[in-house]
Amino acid sequence: xxxxxxxxxxxxxxxxxxxxxxxxxxxxxxxxxxxxxxxxxxxxxxxxxxxxxxxxxxxxxxxxxxxxxxxx
Numbered sequence: 001x002x003x004x005x006x007x008x009x010x011x012x013x014x015x016x017x018x019x020x021x022x023x024x025x026x027x028x029x030x031x032x033x034x035x036x037x038x039x040x041x042x043x044x045x046x047x048x049x050x051x052x053x054x055x056x057x058x059x060x061x062x063x064x065x066x067x068x069x070x071x072x
Contacts, residue, residue: 009068014030017030017035017039018030020035020038020039020042024038
């Protein structure tokens with residue numbers, strides 16, 4: 001299994017934020033609190049529509065984040 005650095009994870013997240021901003025028709029660099037909040041809000045709507053527990057997903061992401069922060 002390939003080891004992925006936390007820096008790579010952050011770059012992937014930045015790409016997702018950039019793509020989301022483009023879909024909204026906005027320009028300029030991404031990365032503000034508002035950009036993150038907009039994406040998380042849309043993900044919350046997606047989860048509701050798909051029957052996915054957003055709260056459980058957030059909780060599990062916290063566990064993953066803490067583990068990844070220790071090792072990489």
